[in-house]
Amino acid sequence: xFVMALHGMKKADFYTSLVxxxxxxxxxxxxxxxxxxxxRDESKWSNPGVVPTFIGVVLFALSFAMLVxxxxxxxxxxxxxxxxxxxxxxPAPAVSAxxxxxxxxxxIGVTVLLCLxxxxxxxxxxxxxxxxxxxxxxxxxxxxxREKPMLSQWKMLIVASIIAVLASASVxxxxxxxxxxxxx
Amino acid sequence: MFKGLELFGTAxxxxxxxxxxxxxxxxxxxxxxxxMLPGLTATxxxxxLTTLTFKMAANDAILILICMYVGAIYGGSRSAILLxxxxxxxxxxxxxxxxxxxxxxxxxxxxxxxTTGSFLGSVIGMLAMLVFTPMLGNVALKFQSFEFVWFxxxxxxxxxxxxxxxDPLKGWIAGFLGLFVAMIGxxxxxxxxxxxxxxxxxxxxxxxxxxxxxxxxxxEIISVMRHExxxxxxxxxxxxxxxxxxxxxxxxxxxxxxxIGTFIGAVPGVGEDIAAWVSYDVAKRSAKxxxxxxxxxxSIEGLLASETxxxxxVPGAIIPVLTLAVPGSAPAAxxxxxxxxHGVRPGPLIMLEFPSFIYExxxxxxxxxxxxxxxxxxxxxxxxxxxxxPRQKLMPIVFVLCVVGSFALQSRLFDVLVMxxxxxxxxxxxEMEYPMAPLVLGIILGDILDKNLRRAxxxxxxxxxPFFSRPICLVLFxxxxxxxxxxxxxxxxxFAGLKKSR
Numbered sequence: 001x002f003v004m005a006l007h008g009m010k011k012a013d014f015y016t017s018l019v020x021x022x023x024x025x026x027x028x029x030x031x032x033x034x035x036x037x038x039x040r041d042e043s044k045w046s047n048p049g050v051v052p053t054f055i056g057v058v059l060f061a062l063s064f065a066m067l068v069x070x071x072x073x074x075x076x077x078x079x080x081x082x083x084x085x086x087x088x089x090x091p092a093p094a095v096s097a098x099x100x101x102x103x104x105x106x107x108i109g110v111t112v113l114l115c116l117x118x119x120x121x122x123x124x125x126x127x128x129x130x131x132x133x134x135x136x137x138x139x140x141x142x143x144x145x146r147e148k149p150m151l152s153q154w155k156m157l158i159v160a161s162i163i164a165v166l167a168s169a170s171v172x173x174x175x176x177x178x179x180x181x182x183x184x
Numbered sequence: 185m186f187k188g189l190e191l192f193g194t195a196x197x198x199x200x201x202x203x204x205x206x207x208x209x210x211x212x213x214x215x216x217x218x219x220m221l222p223g224l225t226a227t228x229x230x231x232x233l234t235t236l237t238f239k240m241a242a243n244d245a246i247l248i249l250i251c252m253y254v255g256a257i258y259g260g261s262r263s264a265i266l267l268x269x270x271x272x273x274x275x276x277x278x279x280x281x282x283x284x285x286x287x288x289x290x291x292x293x294x295x296x297x298x299t300t301g302s303f304l305g306s307v308i309g310m311l312a313m314l315v316f317t318p319m320l321g322n323v324a325l326k327f328q329s330f331e332f333v334w335f336x337x338x339x340x341x342x343x344x345x346x347x348x349x350x351d352p353l354k355g356w357i358a359g360f361l362g363l364f365v366a367m368i369g370x371x372x373x374x375x376x377x378x379x380x381x382x383x384x385x386x387x388x389x390x391x392x393x394x395x396x397x398x399x400x401x402x403x404e405i406i407s408v409m410r411h412e413x414x415x416x417x418x419x420x421x422x423x424x425x426x427x428x429x430x431x432x433x434x435x436x437x438x439x440x441x442x443x444i445g446t447f448i449g450a451v452p453g454v455g456e457d458i459a460a461w462v463s464y465d466v467a468k469r470s471a472k473x474x475x476x477x478x479x480x481x482x483s484i485e486g487l488l489a490s491e492t493x494x495x496x497x498v499p500g501a502i503i504p505v506l507t508l509a510v511p512g513s514a515p516a517a518x519x520x521x522x523x524x525x526h527g528v529r530p531g532p533l534i535m536l537e538f539p540s541f542i543y544e545x546x547x548x549x550x551x552x553x554x555x556x557x558x559x560x561x562x563x564x565x566x567x568x569x570x571x572x573x574p575r576q577k578l579m580p581i582v583f584v585l586c587v588v589g590s591f592a593l594q595s596r597l598f599d600v601l602v603m604x605x606x607x608x609x610x611x612x613x614x615e616m617e618y619p620m621a622p623l624v625l626g627i628i629l630g631d632i633l634d635k636n637l638r639r640a641x642x643x644x645x646x647x648x649x650p651f652f653s654r655p656i657c658l659v660l661f662x663x664x665x666x667x668x669x670x671x672x673x674x675x676x677x678x679f680a681g682l683k684k685s686r
Contacts, residue, residue, distance in 0.1 A: 012616050020357065030379065043642040045642045045645075046642055048373070048374055048378055051367065051637050052379075055363050055364050062353060066354075104411070105410075110409075111579075115402070115405075115604070118583070118584075118587070119587065119604055122597060122600065134580060134583075134584065135580040135584065138580035139577055143576060167581045171581075171585070175236070184588075
């Protein structure tokens with residue numbers, strides 16, 4: 001019932017606060033179970049669990065405050081208007097878009113998947129080759145158009161290959177040979 | 185005082201070698217380019233260069249990082265003016281008047297004004313750094329464990345308050361999550377491994393640089409890729425160097441914004457974006473009515489205020505790095521990490537252990553500032569072409585740099601995973617309006633809080649009285665309470681009621 005009445009950010013805050021409450025309770029529980037070193041002539045205040053317990057308790061209190069607020073707060077905007085906001089000026093457009101559209105979501109998904117794929121290949125494949133594949137696939141994934149015939153997109157594929165070769169070679173050369181940095 | 189000036193002069197002269205100036209030149213230019221490109225922030229630029237320079241001599245490496253920092257914060261104004269997208273979060277306020285000026289065909293003028301404002305802001309910040317760093321260093325020598333505990337809590341509270349002005353609760357939660365992250369791994373007193381769940385990698389703790397590259401690099405890549413393509417404003421860039429009268433007409437705004445920027449920079453974790461917004465806001469409120477109407481429509485004064493404020497914040501953010509080992513901003517946090525890697529130990533003892541390093545750092549800021557001014561007024565037209573590089577061609581290369589930057593310091597693939605996890609968490613949290621600065625500050629302050637809270641409790645045998653009876657503690661406690669209660673609705677209503685009844 002309550003959940004149904006929640007909207008947008010308020011709903012997100014409600015769920016986040018629940019997750020944080022469980023998380024912070026777990027921190028407190030684990031911290032309290034950390035060994036006490038009082039038996040070894042050490043002060044009990046030097047126990048490793050002292051500070052995590054403090055952090056867990058504060059985090060629990062803050063999460064609880066957010067949970068209560070997600071019920072009580074009438075309108076998120078109403079709160080922010082009365083809060084004496086220094087960022088009263090309009091934020092830059094395109095930077096803080098409020099909601100994620102379906103197209104944005106698919107772009108985010110493709111980006112994350114490609115990046116995870118690249119990280120998965122690291123250590124398994126030679127770094128320059130993995131980098132070439134990643135850069136090439138990334139460019140193709142965002143520039144390939146299903147509406148255009150395959151043959152008309154050969155130029156894009158060549159450009160993507162050239163960029164991928166140059167990026168892979170230059171990153172390897174600069175880091176490994178110029179700055180003597182280890183590569184994955 | 186004279187001893188300080190002498191040390192500063194010696195430091196400046198020592199940096200006037202061809203090799204050092206060349207390093208400063210390329211690092212500042214690279215900073216400007218990184219700052220210009222949406223998706224590449226100053227934090228990431230400094231983090232990546234930390235990796236590249238960790239085999240260099242300490243002074244060379246730190247000069248390069250400071251040049252990158254100063255260059256990137258300034259460079260972000262280019263995309264703010266030409267794309268209406270701040271290149272770094274620090275330049276968000278610059279879009280408000282910079283872009284309208286570009287739309288009016290005055291892009292060259294706007295770039296010139298932004299460059300001059302950034303230069304003057306940086307100079308004001310540098311002067312403040314020269315004067316206040318040794319003073320604060322001497323005060324910091326009086327800090328003991330009790331004071332450090334309050335300082336860590338105060339840092340999280342004020343950072344959360346200022347970086348999430350709409351909802352400070354989220355800022356505080358982010359800060360305490362950061363403190364928790366710092367608890368992972370082996371603790372510093374008994375070498376007990378906390379929250380590692382049997383993982384050898386986790387027992388080493390979460391390294392700051394991969395976490396920051398993820399939070400400010402990978403999450404930024406996802407943010408950039410979610411949008412459709414960006415359009416560079418089609419305008420002729422003519423005269424870039426501004427007429428002195430155009431700038432110095434607003435000398436009061438410049439000085440005011442410089443002071444505000446430096447002060448906000450010195451506040452733990454708050455950073456350049458808030459400095460720019462506050463400077464802009466104060467300039468708008470203080471402007472003459474006819475000038476105030478121009479704010480948001482292409483006001484020179486507004487543009488000057490935001491750019492002076494954000495660049496003045498850079499030296500301001502380095503002040504607490506040197507004196508308290510607490511960063512004033514996210515890039516300054518990486519700078520702090522880099523200093524530690526190079527064997528410099530910033531913090532209260534710096535005045536005793538490395539007194540000349542303070543003045544060397546001020547000299548580095550001076551060199552970076554002049555490089556930024558010279559490069560900012562030249563090479564404007566060719567650099568606009570950098571903005572036209574499609575993001576789908578640029579972002580995969582940026583991600584490769586994120587991976588290499590995370591991996592290189594310790595040669596652990598685990599750090600790459602840390603970068604990925606923090607990037608994803610950072611993206612989701614930002615979508616839910618949690619600020620990232622308190623999270624990062626929490627990771628740094630976690631260790632300070634951990635050691636000092638336990639030491640303080642051991643010293644007082646569990647009594648909390650000294651936390652409230654020592655003068656500096658009392659001031660920090662009252663300031664913390666003022667911030668927390670100042671944001672509580674019932675307190676505001678109470679004060680409103682009291683005012684009405686009068």
